[in-house]
Amino acid sequence: MLIVQKYGGTSVGSLERIENVAKRVAKTKEAGNDVVVVVSAMSGETNKLIDYAKHFSPTPSRRDMDLLLSSGERVTAALLSIALNEMGFPTVAMTGRQAGIVTDKSHTVARIEKINPEPMQNALKEGKIIVVAGFQGITEDGQVTTLGRGGSDLTAVAIAGALGADKCEIYSDVDGVYTTDPRIEPKAKKLDKISYDEMLELASLGAKVLQNRSVELAKKLGVVIEARSSFNDNPGTIITKEEDIMEKPLVSGIALDKNQARVSLRGVKDRPGIAAEIFKALANENINVDMIVQTIGEDGKTNLDFTVPQNELELVKKVMEQFKDEYEKVEYDPDVAKVSIVGVGMKSHSGVASKAFETMAKENINIEMISTSEIKISMIIDEKYGELAVRALHAAYELDK
Amino acid sequence: MLIVQKYGGTSVGSLERIENVAKRVAKTKEAGNDVVVVVSAMSGETNKLIDYAKHFSPTPSRRDMDLLLSSGERVTAALLSIALNEMGFPTVAMTGRQAGIVTDKSHTVARIEKINPEPMQNALKEGKIIVVAGFQGITEDGQVTTLGRGGSDLTAVAIAGALGADKCEIYSDVDGVYTTDPRIEPKAKKLDKISYDEMLELASLGAKVLQNRSVELAKKLGVVIEARSSFNDNPGTIITKEEDIMEKPLVSGIALDKNQARVSLRGVKDRPGIAAEIFKALANENINVDMIVQTIGEDGKTNLDFTVPQNELELVKKVMEQFKDEYEKVEYDPDVAKVSIVGVGMKSHSGVASKAFETMAKENINIEMISTSEIKISMIIDEKYGELAVRALHAAYELDK
Structure with missing residues (x-):
């Protein structure tokens, strides 16, 4: 098998932990697999470098930030390669550039445009373990770029896709995806398998495990992911195509997102296109509007309700101020939360929604x-x-069953 | 003027010091010059990374070490660029690769083969300050390399040569080259100018200021160097062509090298090629033999005396053991020192040597x-x-006059 493994910042957070990762990689290789390892910067390193940059400027150029932040992953890749060498395994450490990762020019949030797999394919043919510095790439004209938060996951998934790997194992300090956050419900169960779409909808559950961009890319490239912990040997959660999940559960998980605020515009003027203008203005500020409900009140007036990330609320208020002649009253409620029930089984089963509403009613919510x-x-x-x-x-x- | 400035690890050893460097660079730019800045890793960083590598292996691969060690200079380059940006100066930070520095394949001790100056020339045309990560380059086939000890000096000199810069200022914590080590002779005077060849001969004096490889390269490329301190505004020492030094002093400086040991072979067999064999065996072990004296003793036997670096003496003893049938006796004296008198003026003046011998005699040395x-x-x-x-x-x- 060809296996791509990705180890996050916590998993490589100290020299001892890098040694532990080396042992895991060695075990995978010794079991007869070809292995490509993608590593993040040692935990804390990236934040340290960001603090350094902020010392000089509140708004450092994104190009400079990419040069700065891409250094941490190089260090980890070199160290892991050295550790594996010492254990007797031939390796080749690669930067994003050397691994053939070409991105667009969006510094600090670059998108992978293509991967030239040849250097990696050649190294694998020679029996080498490849260690790739995650999170980074290079533009067609040679600029260093980084892929934004969770970028090393993207690197791993993209490489798995480009090489046609059998599996992409994403290691963190969490051993998989749970039916809900175990800190809220200790009876939460780890899921054996979950579809890409469910995983995307459970983002708020899975944020610690996998970024949405990686799941989207895995879905597009058909890469099977296993989210695992690097601190134990428990099997993780497989994230794969819906067709590959035999027993489709009605509901796979419950997610809670507390970073929500509600905006209510009362008595919005009856002018065509006004809603579009408001949401365009919010989009221009990069504010992610989630739910939108438009209703006609008993007085015949239009009410517009929508939710935004709570931490963007001040910015939202400024935008709403621009439209103050277009509505009678605006109300903000920062103290709301979004509860989501996710499951591919819903497609073919009715009654899922009504059970949710009943449950809320029973609890007087x-x-x-x-x-x-x-x-x-x-x-x-x-x-x-x-x-x-x-x-x-x-x-x-019955997710605890 | 086009000025290349190089700041060493101590000069960029903290965020405050990087800020100080930014101010110096800004001043040079504001005076109407084009500026290319070459930076080292923050002091301590490289040693930290070496310690990390040694944690995993006593003999890490040189290719991995290059990937590891090249990260520190990238951090400094990005930070200095951010600091200059914030002060209102357009900049472009470049890795060795982006600065067009192509080296041979000798990992950790690579030699610069050529520089493609176009990216730097274009940036200068746009009025930008260029900040280059020193110490590193890239091979023709894309491998990351580093240039060995003093490598950032080499980067600066090579860039100055490739761009036809008017001057290459090398900043450290020492403000120039002195007639001798001021810790030995407090009356030592800073030299205004010195020729490349004198500088090379004064290596042991100048080791803290400039590595020999940089001076050799500067001589080859005709780059005028000024060795200065980044901690004050004192003029430094200009290192240039002998022809450009109007008043050629008889003696420029006195150097002391205590890392010397003497090897004396008594009664060497009278066989052709034996000396060549001995020195070849030493060269194979990378032992640098300095002075060699061969004499015929009163008994008609051949004696061979030579000096080696004191810290290589154990290795030398091993090599001499291989030849034990070729001489009667070997003596080692680790407690010798080399005193050197250097000056281009000697070429045209006699009596310099005799004054040295007289002085030694007067002191009973x-x-x-x-x-x-x-x-x-x-x-x-x-x-x-x-x-x-x-x-x-x-x-x-009269060097104190």
Whole structure:
């Protein structure tokens, strides 16, 4: 098998941990596999470098930041290569450039445009373990770029796709994807398998495990991911195509997102295109609007409700100020949370939504807004009931069984 | 003017010091010059990374070491670029690769083969300050290399040559080249100008200021160097062509090298080629033999005396063991020192050597070996008289005047 393994910052956070990673890689190689390892910077390093940059400027150029931040992964890659060499394994350490990773020119948030797999293929043919510095690439004209948060996951998935790897193992300090956050519901169970789409919808659950961009890329390239812990030998969670999951559960997981705020515009003027203008203005500020509900009140006036990330609320208020002649009143509620029920089984089963509403009613939790997709039901509720709602739903769908 | 400035590890050893460097660079730019800055890793960083590597292996691969060690200069280059940007100066930070520095394949001790100056020339045309990560380059086939000790000096000199810069300023914590080590003779004077060849002969004096490889390269490329301190505004020492030095002093400086040991082979067999064999065996072990004296003793037997670096003496003993059938007796004296008198003026003046011998005689110091070149007289003496000899010669040649 050809296996791509990615080890995050915590997994390589000290020399001892790098040694531990080397042993894991060695074991995989000794089992007869070809191995490509992608590594992050040692935990703390990237933040240290960001602090250094901020010492000089609140707004360092993104090009300079890329040169700065791409150094950490190079260090880890070299050290892991040295450790594996010492254990008797021939290796080749590669920067993003040497691994053939070509990105667009969006410094600090670059997108991988293509991978030239030849150097890696040649090294694998020679029986070498390849150690790649994650998170980084190079533009067509030779500029150093980085891939943004979770970038090393993207590197691993993209390489797995380019090499046609059998599996891409993403190691962190969490041993997989759970039915819900175990800190909220200790009865949460680790999922054996989950589809790409479910994983994407469970982003708030999975943020610590996998960034959405990596899951999207894995889906596009058909890369099978296994999210595992580097601190134990437990099997992880496989993230794969829906077709490859035999038993499709009705509900796979419950997610809670507390970084939500609600904006309510009352008495919005009845002018065509006004909603479009408002959302365009928010988009221009890179504010991610989530749920949107438009209603006609009893007085015949239009109300527009939507949710935004809580930490963007001040910026949202400024944007709303620009439109103050277009509505009678605006209300902001920072204390809301979004509870989501996710499962591919919903597609073919009815009654999932009604069970959610019943469960909320039984707990006397008021549902303020609802949105649904093929595989997800999301509800906006009072933030203080967030954990209670998660536990109640977890039990209602028998996820602890 | 086009000025290349190089700042060493101590000069960029903290965020405050990098800020100080930014101010110096800004001043040079504001004076109407084009500026290319070459930086080392922050002091301590390279040693930290070497320690990390040694944690995993006593003999890490040189290719991995290059990937590892080249990261520190990138950090400094990015940070200095950010600092200059914030002060309002457009900049472009470049890795060795981006600065067009192509080396041979000798990892950790690579030689610069050529520089493609176009990217730098274009940036200068746009009025930008260029900040280059020193110490590193890239092979024709894309491998990361480093240039060995003092490598950032080499980067600066090579860039100055490739761009036809008017001057290459090398900044460190020492403000120039002195007539001798001021710790030995407090009356030592800073030299205004010195020729490349004198500088090369004064290596042991100048080691803290400039590595020989950089001086050799500067001589080859005709690059005028100024060795200066980044901690004050004192003028430094200009290192240039002999022709550009109007007043050629008889003696420019006195150097003391205590890392010397003497090997004496008594009664060497009278067989053709035996000396060649011995020195070839030493060269194979990378042992640098300095002075060699062959004499015929009163008994008609051949004696062979030579000096080697004191810290290589154990290795030398092993090599001599291989030849034990070729001589009657071997003696080792680790307690010798080499005192050298250097000056281009010697070429056209006689009496320099005799003054040296007189001075030694007056101080009752026995001269064990002598070697001379066009611009240098070196004497091997008892190590304990090293400092005394330096002070006496410094006074004899009136270097304190």
